[in-house]
Amino acid sequence: MHIADMDKGMLGANGIVGGGPPLACGSGLTAKSQQDGSSHNLFFRGRRFRARHVAREPYLASIWKLPIIFCSRE
Secondary structure (H helix, E strand, O other), X not given: OOOOEHHHOEOXXXXXXXXXXXXXXXXXXXXXXXXXXXXXXXXXXXXXXXXXXXXXXXXXXXXXXXXXXXXXXX
8 A cells, every 4th residue: 555656756655544635736736836747646436535625636736737637436
């Protein structure tokens, strides 16, 4: 679960339920401010996405025009 490879740009996962979207927004905001041209993908389960603290990240990412792709599976 906690696999990461920074040389390949893979931040990895964490054990916190719903902890991925805030991390993705942070990395997307970093990429936008550094203008490095990278995009970020986030894979998560749809049930976790319905939580209020998780559902606001795609909204913020769209307002801030962050280079993030949110991929959900139910």
